[in-house]
Amino acid sequence: MSKLVLIRHGESTANHDNIFTGWTDVPLTEKGISQAHVAGKQLSHSGIDFDIVYTSMLQRAIVTSYIILNEINQAWLPIVKSWRLNERHYGALRGLNKAETAQKYGDTQVREWRRSYTTVPPLLGHEESSERYLKLGIKEPLGESAEMSWKRVQPFWEDQIAKQLRSEKNVLLVAHGSSIRVLLKFLDRISDDNFMKVEVGNGEPIIYNFDQQLKVISKSNL
Numbered sequence: 196m197s198k199l200v201l202i203r204h205g206e207s208t209a210n211h212d213n214i215f216t217g218w219t220d221v222p223l224t225e226k227g228i229s230q231a232h233v234a235g236k237q238l239s240h241s242g243i244d245f246d247i248v249y250t251s252m253l254q255r256a257i258v259t260s261y262i263i264l265n266e267i268n269q270a271w272l273p274i275v276k277s278w279r280l281n282e283r284h285y286g287a288l289r290g291l292n293k294a295e296t297a298q299k300y301g302d303t304q305v306r307e308w309r310r311s312y313t314t315v316p317p318l319l320g321h322e323e324s325s326e327r328y329l330k331l332g333i334k335e336p337l338g339e340s341a342e343m344s345w346k347r348v349q350p351f352w353e354d355q356i357a358k359q360l361r362s363e364k365n366v367l368l369v370a371h372g373s374s375i376r377v378l379l380k381f382l383d384r385i386s387d388d389n390f391m392k393v394e395v396g397n398g399e400p401i402i403y404n405f406d407q408q409l410k411v412i413s414k415s416n417l
């Protein structure tokens with residue numbers, strides 16, 4: 196049997212300011228740091244021995260994973276950082292205030308942009324090339340629906356995470372609202388329509404137990 200623990204990063208400065216973030220690399224707030232400590236303490240009580248940690252290439256998730264690893268006294272674990280676990284790219288919505296955008300375009304449209312599986316946000320008008328992705332030969336998206344982000348998460352699931360779980364390794368994955376929501380959709384077989392209702396809170400551990408065939412035996416929230 197193997198365990199997968201999914202945790203969304205602690206509150207970021209953009210979460211606090213209600214700003215569309217996506218691939219923008221923003222830090223944790225004091226509250227976000229303390230949420231990461233609390234999640235770490237909860238996990239420490241659960242007594243899970245992890246074998247590997249996966250996180251994104253964005254500091255809000257990376258720092259959350261460091262804090263958790265310290266709290267559970269497993270700071271020595273290997274950490275793999277991948278752009279595939281980044282938040283979905285919010286395109287031209289990036290940097291806008293969510294409430295102001297809802298006032299301008301209406302709640303329904305903004306809910307669709309934020310929670311639909313297939314709706315693509317307005318795209319950036321130009322390509323961007325941050326050094327960290329250039330180095331990997333990754334073309335930054337101009338914007339992504341949740342479905343588009345699943346297309347990049349899925350190969351990582353198959354090649355890395357599922358492989359570990361099949362060999363009975365326990366995996367800690369610290370990522371983002373959308374990269375975790377698409378994983379929940381896959382693992383819990385959630386329909387596109389019901390995906391609209393899936394929410395993931397900051398710093399709230401979700402634990403899956405799998406058998407060797409990667410069948411979900413149980414799921415719980417700490």
Ligand SMILES: O=C(O)[C@H](O)COP(=O)(O)O
Binds near residue numbers: 309
């Ligand atoms: O990228 C963002 O803005 C947040 O991390 C998640 O946003 P959401 O709540 O709109 O999914």
